[in-house]
Amino acid sequence: MSEIHSVLFDLDDTLYPEMDFVRSGFRAVARCLSSRVSVPGEEVFRRMMEALERDGRGRVFDSTLSSFGADPGLVHVCVHVYRSHRPDVALFEDALPTLRRLREARVRLGIVTDGMGAVQRAKVEALGLESLVDVVVVSDVLGPLSGKPAGDAYRVALDLLGARTEESAYVGDNPAKDFLWPNAAGMLTIRVRRGSEPDPGAGDTPEHRARHEVGGLLEILPLLGG
Numbered sequence: 001m002s003e004i005h006s007v008l009f010d011l012d013d014t015l016y017p018e019m020d021f022v023r024s025g026f027r028a029v030a031r032c033l034s035s036r037v038s039v040p041g042e043e044v045f046r047r048m049m050e051a052l053e054r055d056g057r058g059r060v061f062d063s064t065l066s067s068f069g070a071d072p073g074l075v076h077v078c079v080h081v082y083r084s085h086r087p088d089v090a091l092f093e094d095a096l097p098t099l100r101r102l103r104e105a106r107v108r109l110g111i112v113t114d115g116m117g118a119v120q121r122a123k124v125e126a127l128g129l130e131s132l133v134d135v136v137v138v139s140d141v142l143g144p145l146s147g148k149p150a151g152d153a154y155r156v157a158l159d160l161l162g163a164r165t166e167e168s169a170y171v172g173d174n175p176a177k178d179f180l181w182p183n184a185a186g187m188l189t190i191r192v193r194r195g196s197e198p199d200p201g202a203g204d205t206p207e208h209r210a211r212h213e214v215g216g217l218l219e220i221l222p223l224l225g226g
Helices: 017-039 041-055 057-067 071-083 095-104 119-126 152-161 180-185 217-224
Strands: 006-009 108-113 135-138 169-171 188-192 212-214
Touching: 006 095, 006 152, 017 041, 017 057, 041 057, 041 071, 057 071, 071 119, 095 108, 108 152, 119 135, 152 169, 152 180, 169 212, 169 217, 188 217, 212 217
Parallel strands: 006 108, 006 169, 108 135, 169 188, 188 212
Antiparallel strands: none
16 A cells, blocks of 8 residues: 555445445335335335336336325325435445455545435445544535535545545546546546446546446455555
8 A cells, every 4th residue: 555545435336235225215115105005015115116117216206106096295205214214235245344454554534425415424324334434525515516526525535534636546436427526636546347237328538437447346455555
């Protein structure tokens, strides 16, 4: 670890699989709706998963309520339960050993993530990350225009760590927004690409691409110098 002294990580689909959070939230909503629509919770959950595949995440609750002939006003209850539930999520298998190795090497660690502040903080708590990193910055807390690829959250995290960009790395999964600012700032950028998932629909330029691409988190360690 001779050159890189600080590493910032994305959260969703980098340190844990985001779909686990979605399923966890849907199960919480299903438990809540079950008595209101007089349908077993597992059936409500199944309908939501079908709606997710058919209509996308933004229409899941509306579609599910409609399929049961339920009061469409219940969508606000669904959103509240989804966003406020305690997530049942777990880190990728390689996340904990990677973070521990970096801590042992005295590398300063941070998380820079988009999403609603309370929701992302709940994920961090459920994953046990607060004791593993030095700082967590959720762009939502900084204002509506501070989400990636804007640089606000990165700057705050680096400042709190007392880190210089040329001695720092950013590890993420989404070239559409994760690496544009870190690349321009001179940070080492590493994309974790698990499996053969397709690229997002934007960001296919040299400025958006990470300098390195790996198949798992443990593979970042040699790139950082150790």
